[in-house]
Amino acid sequence: MQQVGHQPHPGEKNFRYATTSIAPFLYFEVSPVLPGLAAFLSFIMMISLLKTSFSDPGIIPRASDMEVAERSRLIFQEYVPNIVVLKYCFTCRFFRPPRSSHCSVCDNCVLNFDHHCPWVGNCIGQRNYRHFYFFIVFLALLIVCIFACSLAHLMICKLFLCVRSWFIWFWRERVSGCDYRSIVGLAGFHTYLVATNQTTNEEASSILIRGLS
Template identity: 55%
Template sequence: MMARKMGIFYFTVTLIVGTTTLFFVFDCQFLAERITPVIPVVGGVLFVFVMSALLRTSFSDPGVIPRATADEAADIERQIVPSNASNSPTYRPPPRTKEVVVRGQPVKLKYCFTCKIFRPPRASHCSICDNCVDRFDHHCPWVGNCVGKRNYRYFYMFIVSLAFLCVFILACVVTHLILCKSNGER
């Protein structure tokens, strides 16, 4: 489900793996010997959780709404294009809506000219992925995918776990620096 522009996703993976690797190489062994051997375990668990949430967010379907088939698109176009506009090749009709009743409430559906469908409420067309996404939140270049109905929880888990990993690494690095300074080490 990854988008076409994946460079920032690879940069994200490099930042997370690089920072964690530097932490394990330079700080973890020192802190495990001086404070507790639990520190590398906690760091490893947080790292695995961050990477699994990132990969799950990146490679899962955000809620892409299938495009209309050629027959469906032709039928819908016949219904919405006015007859006097057919002679102008550059004419694009204004945005169209369709009203349907859901549980007794009228709901307006907007038409997507790219996907040739009437999309549900809160769905939007992502210009980067070139798909309509149900409950579209945003396209996140850091994960290389849209965030929508089907992967929002994984995105949220990624953000929260990454915050925990960053705070954990920062606290350990500061602790390492304080211990080195108090012992007169470099």
């Protein structure tokens, strides 16, 4: 019986390549600023990730038996002058404030619900969206930084005589192994949402409505 060995994730291979080959070379041969910049981006990215994972996204406490009628009356009085339609959550037993939604994974209503992110293990909402945005933006910047440093490393070392050959090798081995484009695209998408004051949930709903109309 043939034993299948552990196959490292492409991202793991790229991380080892960047830390053991690229960073020391750039530090001693080019400038210590470049690996220092990558370390700074990594630090901010990790801090933002931890804050996103362990922060309260804006969970609305469920109403008790005594609070159901009173909370519904107060929310009704607050939003009726603006003619806002409120949806009732039968699980949490109250009328949800505008832009909030019930997460089927966490089983809680969340203020300004954006989406549930399985990669951080938490909902993304009003209270932790800023940390999530910083996380994906700095992750995208880190990817661009590593890509540029890797490219510079190959060009300076002249590992290949033919430019076309080493570029094809670099793209196949270091870029296509991890779908970096999706992360950069995700950062761009959330930048668009921030600029237009939308959430992922609202954008997805509007696309669905346009598709059905």
